[in-house]
Amino acid sequence: xxxxxxxxxxxxxxxxxxxxxxxxxxxxxxxxxxxxxxxxxxxxxxxxxxxxxxxxxxxxxxxxxxxxxxxxxxxxxxxxxxxxxxxxxxxxxxxxxxxxxxxxxxxxxxxxxxxxxxxxxxxxxxxxxxxxxxxxxxxxxxxxxxxxxxxxxxxxxxx
Numbered sequence: 001x002x003x004x005x006x007x008x009x010x011x012x013x014x015x016x017x018x019x020x021x022x023x024x025x026x027x028x029x030x031x032x033x034x035x036x037x038x039x040x041x042x043x044x045x046x047x048x049x050x051x052x053x054x055x056x057x058x059x060x061x062x063x064x065x066x067x068x069x070x071x072x073x074x075x076x077x078x079x080x081x082x083x084x085x086x087x088x089x090x091x092x093x094x095x096x097x098x099x100x101x102x103x104x105x106x107x108x109x110x111x112x113x114x115x116x117x118x119x120x121x122x123x124x125x126x127x128x129x130x131x132x133x134x135x136x137x138x139x140x141x142x143x144x145x146x147x148x149x150x151x152x153x154x155x156x157x158x159x
Contacts (some may be wrong), residue, residue: 002052003140006072008033010152011059021102022155027150031077038142041077042070050077051102058149060084060156067139080138084157087134090127097123124150 009029012018018026041049048125050071057068065087068079097120104113128146131153135141141149 003038004053005033005039005056005145006053008152009055009057010155011057011066012156015060015156018155021098022127026155029148029155032154033145034125036071037145039145039146040140042137042140043139050075058118058152058156065153065156069139073088082134086130087127087153087157088091090123090130091154094120094123094127094154127153 010026010030033142039054040052041054043049051074054077055070055072057066057070057072059066059068061081063084064081065084066079066081069077071077071147097116101113101120104116108116124147125143127150128143131146131150132141135146
C-alpha cells in the first residue's frame with residue numbers, strides 16, 4: 001500500500017526530557033504507527049501528489065505543529081502547520097486522565113481501573129477526531145492512524 005507512513009521522526013529539540021512513561025508512550029506509538037497506518041495526500045490546487053509511502057517529521061515550531069512530508073527516498077514534498085490551540089484542552093485532559101490511570105493501577109481494584117481506562121480511551125478518541133478535522137484537505141488519515149499521531153502530538157506538547 002502506498003498511502004502510508006514508512007518513517008517517522010520527532011523533532012525533540014527544545015523539549016524538556018521526557019519521563020520514562022512518556023518515552024514509552026512515544027516508542028509504542030511510533031512502533032504501532034509504522035506497523036499499520038493510513039496516510040494519504042489529497043490533490044491540492046490541481047497539482048499531482050507524489051505517491052507514498054511517505055516520511056513524516058513532526059515538530060513544534062513557533063507555537064505550531066509542523067508536519068514535514070517527504071517521499072520514501074527523502075525528496076521533500078512539503079509541510080503544513082497546524083495551530084496548537086484546538087489541541088490544548090484535549091492534550092491537558094489526556095495527561096490528567098493518564099496520571100489518574102497510572103496512579104489507579106498502583107492502588108485501585110480492576111473495576112475502577114477499567115472505568116478510568118475507558119475515560120482515557122474516550123479522550124484519546126476525541127484528540128484523534130480533532131486531529132482528523134485539522135488535517136482535512138491536507139492529509140487523509142484513518143482513526144487508528146489519527147490516534148497514534150495524537151499520542152505523538154501529546155509527546156511533543158510535553159515539552
